[in-house]
Amino acid sequence: MMTVEEQIFQNSIQQPNHIALIAGDEQVTYAQLWERCLLAATNVRQKFNLQKGDRVILAAAANIDFIYAYFGIHLAGGVCVPIDPDTNETRFGHIFTSTQPVCVMGTLHKVECTTVPFNELLTECNETLPFVQPDPEQLGDMLFTTGTTGVPKGVALNIKNLAAAALNINTFIKNTEEDIELLALPVSHSFGLGRVRCVLTKGGTLVLLGTFANIKKFFSEMERCHVTGFGMVPASWGYIKKMSGKYIGKFADQLKYIEIGSSFMPIEDKKLLCELLPNTRINMHYGLTEASRSAFMEFHSEYDRLDTAGKASPKVEVAIFDANGKKLGVNEEGEVCVKGDHVTCSYWNETPERFAKDFFDGYFRTGDCGYLDADGYIHLKSRIKEMINVGGKKVSPMEVEDILNTIPGIEDSACIAIPDPEGVLGEVVKAFIVCKDNELTDAEIINQLRPKLEVYKLPVAIERISEIPKTASGKVQRLKLKK
Amino acid sequence: MDTLEKIIEIVASTCEVEKSEVTESSMVGDFPAWDSVGHLTILSNVEEAFDISFEPEEMMEIEDVKDIVEAVNAKL
Numbered sequence: 001m002m003t004v005e006e007q008i009f010q011n012s013i014q015q016p017n018h019i020a021l022i023a024g025d026e027q028v029t030y031a032q033l034w035e036r037c038l039l040a041a042t043n044v045r046q047k048f049n050l051q052k053g054d055r056v057i058l059a060a061a062a063n064i065d066f067i068y069a070y071f072g073i074h075l076a077g078g079v080c081v082p083i084d085p086d087t088n089e090t091r092f093g094h095i096f097t098s099t100q101p102v103c104v105m106g107t108l109h110k111v112e113c114t115t116v117p118f119n120e121l122l123t124e125c126n127e128t129l130p131f132v133q134p135d136p137e138q139l140g141d142m143l144f145t146t147g148t149t150g151v152p153k154g155v156a157l158n159i160k161n162l163a164a165a166a167l168n169i170n171t172f173i174k175n176t177e178e179d180i181e182l183l184a185l186p187v188s189h190s191f192g193l194g195r196v197r198c199v200l201t202k203g204g205t206l207v208l209l210g211t212f213a214n215i216k217k218f219f220s221e222m223e224r225c226h227v228t229g230f231g232m233v234p235a236s237w238g239y240i241k242k243m244s245g246k247y248i249g250k251f252a253d254q255l256k257y258i259e260i261g262s263s264f265m266p267i268e269d270k271k272l273l274c275e276l277l278p279n280t281r282i283n284m285h286y287g288l289t290e291a292s293r294s295a296f297m298e299f300h301s302e303y304d305r306l307d308t309a310g311k312a313s314p315k316v317e318v319a320i321f322d323a324n325g326k327k328l329g330v331n332e333e334g335e336v337c338v339k340g341d342h343v344t345c346s347y348w349n350e351t352p353e354r355f356a357k358d359f360f361d362g363y364f365r366t367g368d369c370g371y372l373d374a375d376g377y378i379h380l381k382s383r384i385k386e387m388i389n390v391g392g393k394k395v396s397p398m399e400v401e402d403i404l405n406t407i408p409g410i411e412d413s414a415c416i417a418i419p420d421p422e423g424v425l426g427e428v429v430k431a432f433i434v435c436k437d438n439e440l441t442d443a444e445i446i447n448q449l450r451p452k453l454e455v456y457k458l459p460v461a462i463e464r465i466s467e468i469p470k471t472a473s474g475k476v477q478r479l480k481l482k483k
Numbered sequence: 484m485d486t487l488e489k490i491i492e493i494v495a496s497t498c499e500v501e502k503s504e505v506t507e508s509s510m511v512g513d514f515p516a517w518d519s520v521g522h523l524t525i526l527s528n529v530e531e532a533f534d535i536s537f538e539p540e541e542m543m544e545i546e547d548v549k550d551i552v553e554a555v556n557a558k559l
Contacts, residue, residue: 086515109515213519214511216546239519245539467520 001341003134003163005074007201009034015177015203022225023064023208030203033067038128040072040121045129047120048102052077053139055099058118059085059106060188062210065118067196069105072121074159075129078102079139081154084188084472085109094152095144098349136160142348143190143289154348155289164315164341165292166197171314172296173257173283175229177203182221182230184209189472190289191261195231212236215243222251229257233474234265237273249276260284262309263474264398266405270306274299286310286378290344291364294318295378308377309370316340317363320372325360333371336378337363369396386478388417389427390456397478400429400459403452407445409437414468414476418461431459432481434468486533486559490551493528497521510547529555 002010011018012034021028028036044050056073060066060082073080081099083092085107092111096104104115134140140159144152157165169175181199183206185192199206207225212218212232218240221227232240237260240248248255255277262285273282282299286309295318297310312318317339320328328334343364346355358365369387370380382396389395397415404413412434417427433445442462449458469480487507495502498514498521511522529551530536535558537545545551 211512211518213517213522214546215543216550217511219543236519239523241539242523242542243539244543247539247543 001136001160001163001167003136003159004166004197004201005037005071005131005159006133007163008037008071009131011177011200011203018177018203019205020200020203021064021067021206021208023062026064028064033200035128036068036122037071037075038131039123039125040068041075042072042125042128043121043123044069044073044078045076046125047123050076050078050102053079055079055081055101055142057081057083057095057099057101057104058188059083059087059104059108059115060186060193061085061106062183062187062192062208063118064208065122066106066187067206067208069118069121070193070196074134074140075131077134077138079142079156081142081144082188082193083144084186087111091144091152095154098154099142134159136163137345139345141193143193145289155344156346156348158345161342161345162197163201165194166201168313168315168340168342169194169198169259169285169293170202172293172298173198173229173259173281175199175202175204175257178228179204179256180207180225180228181205182207182209182218182225182227184212184218184236185231185233185261186210186472190287190292191231191233194292195259212239215240219244219247222254226254227251229255229259231259231261233261234263234269235470235474237265237269241269241272246272246276252277252279255280257281257283261474262286262288263470263476264401264405267306270299274303284310285313286380288366290358291316291338291340291366292342294338294340294342294366297377305375305377307379308373309380310378311376312338312378313340316342318372318376318378319363320370321360321363321365327361328371330374331371333369333381335360336366336368336370336380338366339363386416388415388429390420390425390429395429395457397429400431400449400453400457401476403449404431404433404445407440407448409440410435410445412468414478414481415459416478416481421460425456428460429457430461430463432463432465432468434466435464486555487548487552489532490529490548490555493532494525494548494551497525497528505548507549507552508547525551533559535559 012030016031020030020033136159140162141157142154285293286295287293295310320334322334369382400415401413414432418430420428469477491505494505498516
């Protein structure tokens with residue numbers, strides 16, 4: 001398997017004048033991209049004495065210079081630690097202390113820290129480093145999880161993991177060098193950064209936008225650059241829909257593909273996308289930072305399975321295990337586990353013995369609960385640790401949320417366990433809802449839930465909040481609601 | 484208070500910046516807090532302050548303070 005860097009190098013030879021990157025008025029060809037990545041590699045070695053395995057924190061924003069720095073650091077043997085430019089002081093302190101970087105690059109908005117601008121790596125040198133294929137086992141990226149479980153955890157991905165993920169994704173989505181992708185996702189996260197690798201390994205063109213916030217620009221760039229695809233999380237679609245209604249349908253003949261990130265997406269939204277974009281390949285993935293895009297589904301061709309998380313991605317195996325590590329059969333509920341070259345090689349600063357506990361028989365334990373049906377489709381039920389135990393009966397918060405979200409007036413919801421106020425059942429369900437309908441009473445909500453849920457699954461408390469806390473990739477942070 | 488002044492006040496308070504930092508040409512992304520959530524909050528606060536309601540086709544044309552002023556004035 002060729003590394004991501006080797007594939008970009010090959011593209012620079014085979015199609016040197018093809019446009020790799022567009023940002024505003026600036027366009028960069030594959031030949032220029034490669035030359036500047038080598039220049040960045042040379043500079044990071046010379047200026048920061050970067051040695052193999054050294055870490056560099058990148059306050060990652062979707063700009064061209066970031067892309068050179070990212071690949072340049074890999075070429076120089078370093079490890080990229082991409083973080084959100086809005087990272088707060090506590091989180092940054094943790095990441096900094098834990099990784100001991102040779103430098104911090106980019107711009108941080110909420111932290112006082114000396115940083116190096118990305119373009120510092122583009123200083124002209126007399127001689128650039130020759131291209132040396134990165135060692136597949138060398139660490140390439142370290143992504144700190146957003147803390148759904150508390151302390152940020154450094155997920156280490158080696159060069160092989162990164163190449164494997166890109167290959168699996170491109171195989172499923174069927175990307176080609178003719179693709180022109182609009183990147184509005186944050187590049188500090190697995191999904192957005194993964195899109196960069198996918199497009200550039202295939203020799204396509206990446207249009208850097210960085211955010212969906214400016215919807216006018218999103219559509220004008222789509223038109224100006226003849227964009228053929230983009231990635232988004234379900235929350236992005238919620239935003240696009242609110243801000244522009246069905247306008248995206250005007251691009252039905254232009255958009256070849258969309259990739260959607262893994263978090264809850266109402267079936268109605270999936271069907272609406274199918275209706276608006278009848279000829280677009282709409283791919284939704286299931287995955288996590290540790291095992292990027294482990295499963296996929298395509299909305300049109302798998303229209304009757306929209307309620308599932310799809311099937312194992314190409315070259316990935318998915319299996320269900322019980323708590324004792326026994327592999328379960330069809331329709332048996334347990335922990336979703338995945339196997340493949342894309343699976344994280346380690347957690348930063350963790351012993352191999354501890355890391356081994358995250359696996360059952362070579363399969364990585366995702367922490368998600370679900371089952372596989374006879375056709376191999378994954379049915380997700382819940383995060384295991386978020387299961388609500390009502391008098392010994394397990395309640396999946398996602399199940400209650402899915403029904404809450406269908407009630408007219410409720411825009412979003414999240415359920416957690418609270419101690420039973422009656423002191424009988426141990427835990428009971430509490431629902432947090434984002435509700436625009438002031439007339440909708442708690443009693444009415446319960447009345448609507450009652451026919452669809454067992455009594456023990458009904459929320460005993462309902463609280464109205466303005467927004468459900470989510471990670472940048474759109475996963476509900478239920479632990480935050482427990483505070 | 485005229486429309487522009489009121490909108491600048493809303494943008495400044497939502498983005499947690501001084502009013503003096505916001506101008507007619509300030510746009511989405513100019514302040515860290517003016518992201519998609521910030522943008523929705525600004526538009527919803529504007530709707531409430533002027534007792535108006537934006538349609539999606541109006542919202543998708545808004546990217547800066549000037550656009551908000553024009554959208555509001557068109558409805559008053």
